[in-house]
Amino acid sequence: MIRKFWLVLAALALLCAGPAAAKGHLFESDAPLKMVITAPFPALVRADARPSPFAASLTVSDAGGAPESLPVQLTARGHSRRTLGYCTFPPLWLTFDKDSARGTLFSGQKKLKLTTYCRPGADYEQRIVLEYLAYRLYNLITPISFRARPAEVTYRTSDADPGVTRFGFLIEDDNRLADRNDAIRLKAASHQVSMAQMDAHATERAALFEFMIGNFDWEFMAAPAGVDCCHNSRFIAAKDATVATARGVAPAPYDFDSSGFVDAPYAAPPPSLGISHATDRVYRGYCADNGEIASVAAEFQAQRAAMTAIIDGETRLNDRFRAKADRFMDGFFAVLDDPARVQREIVKRCR
Numbered sequence: 001m002i003r004k005f006w007l008v009l010a011a012l013a014l015l016c017a018g019p020a021a022a023k024g025h026l027f028e029s030d031a032p033l034k035m036v037i038t039a040p041f042p043a044l045v046r047a048d049a050r051p052s053p054f055a056a057s058l059t060v061s062d063a064g065g066a067p068e069s070l071p072v073q074l075t076a077r078g079h080s081r082r083t084l085g086y087c088t089f090p091p092l093w094l095t096f097d098k099d100s101a102r103g104t105l106f107s108g109q110k111k112l113k114l115t116t117y118c119r120p121g122a123d124y125e126q127r128i129v130l131e132y133l134a135y136r137l138y139n140l141i142t143p144i145s146f147r148a149r150p151a152e153v154t155y156r157t158s159d160a161d162p163g164v165t166r167f168g169f170l171i172e173d174d175n176r177l178a179d180r181n182d183a184i185r186l187k188a189a190s191h192q193v194s195m196a197q198m199d200a201h202a203t204e205r206a207a208l209f210e211f212m213i214g215n216f217d218w219e220f221m222a223a224p225a226g227v228d229c230c231h232n233s234r235f236i237a238a239k240d241a242t243v244a245t246a247r248g249v250a251p252a253p254y255d256f257d258s259s260g261f262v263d264a265p266y267a268a269p270p271p272s273l274g275i276s277h278a279t280d281r282v283y284r285g286y287c288a289d290n291g292e293i294a295s296v297a298a299e300f301q302a303q304r305a306a307m308t309a310i311i312d313g314e315t316r317l318n319d320r321f322r323a324k325a326d327r328f329m330d331g332f333f334a335v336l337d338d339p340a341r342v343q344r345e346i347v348k349r350c351r
Helices: 002-023 041-045 079-083 122-141 174-180 200-212 287-302 304-312 319-336 339-345
Strands: 033-038 054-061 068-076 092-096 111-115 148-156 164-171 183-186 233-238 250-253
Touching (some): 111 148, 122 304, 122 319, 174 233, 200 319
Antiparallel strands (some): 033 054, 068 092, 092 111, 148 164
8 A cells, every 4th residue: 555655656756747747848849939028129239249148038838738828137259250241140159047947848947049030131040050060970970969849939029019030040058968968068278178078089070070061161170269178179088088088078169150062141251271262161070080081981971861851851941952952962972982082172171
């Protein structure tokens, strides 16, 4: 009887915990969220190079769920896109109050990136969809990759403002990514972690992914002064690791808007790379990892059909952008399928 009593209690506890537990898994679903953000957007858009947070309200619902409202702090991010005139609307940080977020879809979240529209045109929205897909493509290759959650976001200045609705996506927090991989995010300064401390296979995998999407805007070993390493990537390491003792460190890349796969109008490769357009791929992996190229290439080739299915199944892409994305991916696999091109365009281009 006693055992039966405790089994009943345990079952009831699981039933009661079910909805709350489900809400904690924000990035385990690809179902689009519906979000309405009310904030003083004109002032936020004009924010200077060191933007301050703005108080805002967020209403969100997922598939079949009732809307939930909670306060948030919004901060503009994306230095180049904000300050160099590339975009008329900035990407955002969403900072949550722990108590207010409890029991909502954002329970346990502290601070998340929201990738927003850059300009009002339809082509710009297509490119945001492509950047979202880049995250999904890398998810196929490795769990050491940031998850993204798509959203239909309405931005408005007041309850009476109908606002503007655009596609966007949330990006998983660094620490959540680390937790999923039974690891920690290793914080380090530029060049503080050596190549000898890196996991060669994981590093080559990330470098080949950047080559696949034609991204030049990254560094796995360096970062600007005063910024955590590394540029558009984060270190993941064993839970007991320190900067001095870490071994098998893996990079997790993010921010793919400058890639040829997205082909944003503002993506301009530096002259030092010897290419004139983002769609001109250039391999920037490390020579120390060349021994891993064959096995990593095989991982990508094994996922080719799944990658094509993700692109072709994305209903938010129009026919023109879908066909362009397919052609760009075909160009990558044409390199992998030709041993001579692998040697010429990957192995001999390492740094």
